[in-house]
Amino acid sequence: MRKRCPTARSAMSGRQVLIAQAAVVGGLLLALLIRQLPSVRRELRIYRMTGGPCADRRHR
DSSP: OOOOOOOOOTSSHHHHHHHHHHHHHHHHHHHHHHHHHHHHHHHHHHHHTTGGHHHHTTTT
16 A cells, blocks of 8 residues: 655645634634724723613612
């Protein structure tokens, strides 16, 4: 039985491709989180100024 020589197509295994895809998706999510962080902080500050979760019960 002959040994298979590696070709250009089989240079990366399926697991390596999945790890690379996970790294790319994780990097994109991290970039999105960092980009949206100032907006999230502003929304949390507004939420706290309006009374937070107990404001709904207080004004009934």
